[in-house]
Amino acid sequence: MSTWQPTPALKAARLARGAGQHILLVAAEPILTELLSTTLELAGYRISLTPSGTDALAQVVSRRIDLVVYDTDIPDQADFGRDRRPELPYRPPVLLLTECDSLPRLVPELGLGKRDYVTKPFRVAEVLARIQVLLRDTRPGPSRSDPMHYGDLVLDDTVCRVRRGARPLDLTPAEYRLLRHLLVNAHRVLSKEQIGRYVWGDHRCDNAIEQLVSRLRRKVDRETPVLIHTRRGFGYWLGRADSAN
Known part of the structure; x- marks a missing residue:
């Protein structure tokens, strides 16, 4: 049985937008x-x-997370006890995704920051609205302006610029969005359907995506090592080939 009610992503995204805040999504169900x-x-x-609550706590301890979206149905939910409450310099707000009959046990043991919840099945628009409310009173963290990078490839969202080593990359908006999506999901193969939805917000023919990837490769991979790769029949991924699993 599905735990969510699908709503067109672009319609929902227009209702409440973010500004580059870093969200940790803790959920094990692939469709969700x-x-x-x-x-x-x-x-x-x-x-x-991350599909793991244990790993989620480790990430919150080791890096700046602005908000956690936490599905209370993850398999290791029971591992959270009050004695495992982390010592954190910053406690991010948490949006809990929970079944209605689970409301009495909204994981107070997490010990993180301000909490809110939505009950499943949920509407995507409601999730976006609750996230915006939770983030409204949080001050910008330093990581929000830190560039993303992989090796000598650096993408700076604050000025929408990219460089490879000392060489600036002159990217179109579509190329920038594609590179950002690949960079955020480094070492993860992204299908053409996923790329089309992220770059343009709808489905595009395979040829349009292939041409976009080809143009981006010519700009990014003038130097070695080559970072953008094809997994034939599956999609594209970013990373060093010798680092692939």
Whole structure:
């Protein structure tokens, strides 16, 4: 049985948009993860993914996270006890995705920051609106303006500029969005359908995506190592070939 009610991603994204805040999505269900990660990226957020509550706590401790979206049905939910509450310099707000009959146990043991919840099945527009409210009173963190990078490839969202080593890359808006999507999902193969939804907000023919990837490669991969790769029959990924699993 599905735990969410799909709403067109672009329509939802127009209702409440982010400004590059870093959201950690903690969910194990593949369909739910795909729906929310795509929608949140379209809405202007930076996304990290994990299906594990234990890993989520480790990420919150080790890096700046502006907000956590947390599905209370993850398998290791029971691992959270009050004795495992992390010591954090910053406690991000948490949006809980929970079944209606689970409201009495909204994981107070997490010990993070301000909390809100939406009950499943939920509307994507409601999730975006609750996220915006939770973030409204949080001050900008330093990581929000930190450039993203992979090796000598650096993408700076604050000025929408990219460089490879000392060489600036002159990218079109579509090329920039594609590179950003690949960079955020480094070492993860993205299908043509995923790329089309993120770059243009709708489905595009395979030829249009192939041409876009080809143009981006010519700009990014003048130097070695080559960073943009094709997984034939599956899609494209960014990273060093010798680092692939």
